Amino acid sequence: MNKLLLSVTTVIAAFALPASAPAELPRGAKAPLFSTEGALAGKPFAFQLRQALRKGPVVLYFYPKSFTQGCTLEANAFAEAMGDFTAAGATVIGLSADTIETQQKFSTEHCRDKFPVGVATPAIIKAYDVAAVGSDGKPNGLTNRTSYVISSDGRIRLVYSNRDYRDHVRLTLETVRSIQNHSKHKH
Template sequence: MTTRPFLIAAAAAALLAPVPGSAALKQGAKAPEIVTSGALAGKTFSFDLQKALKQGPVVLYFFPKAFTQGCTLEAHAFAEAMPQFKAAGAQVVGLSADDLPTLQKFSTEECRDAFPVAQASAQTIKSYDVAFARDGKDTGLSDRTSYVIAPSGKVVMVHSDLDWRKHVELTLAAVKSLGKP
């Protein structure tokens, strides 16, 4: 009899557990335009994907919410790998639906001033098909999806998984496969 409440709780937890989205942008697709504001080392900046691509490949990694465990660990991993991304000629930009003051703090504390994070508008989340849904309802957050965009504007790699641990490794390998511009 004591297993019944446990089973009910386990079933409820399974229904409420987030399910990773599957990114609609496939390899070879043209990356939608992004013009937004964000933060680097706590200071605001403007980000324009088209301008950034003129300097080389861009890693766009969408994350659900600043200062949550997975997003913090992912930011630390990207920060530690920034010398390798820079050596490969790539820029990394984290994107979330967080407000600018939160991103300013996150850029310093968790991104360790190593790379920028920017605001993902509802339109950006939709155009990159990274909406995070729970129980079939849009939460207004993005899921955890990483894209590598070649200077041509084409998507060369997509990885969509709520587990943060492979995002840095896979995006770095994709960037390196492009060769330094």
């Protein structure tokens, strides 16, 4: 009996998700609305998701920490692609748990004044299920690197979570363009 119980336990454990696995919101879900402090070109402003969605799709990308290598490279890549996002009618905002003062500097130095970054409050991190956890399985105050594309109807059209920053811009831009193409064909 003990051998059977041990075997069943081993099989169950093999399929269990590790504590650090991201559990972001699913595609098709209604995106939680929020307001937060943001910065664009070093200037603070109030960001409201509801207001941004009135203009078109929103790329909401969470990144762990401003001024770290991967997050700086990701911000540079989004800055380089802003012309394409704008042409597709999308708003882009990056969110991390950094302070507004840090975001003001980051928006100029690494976002190149091209797009805003904002403060991911604990409530936003919880609502979007992007809390990063340490090796101890407990939240570490950072966010996972997770990108969401939210269509103007408030539905999540893309969820992409990967520590490697490189595909976030490509995949979010492809999704925004597919939303734009779908809208053109509806009219």
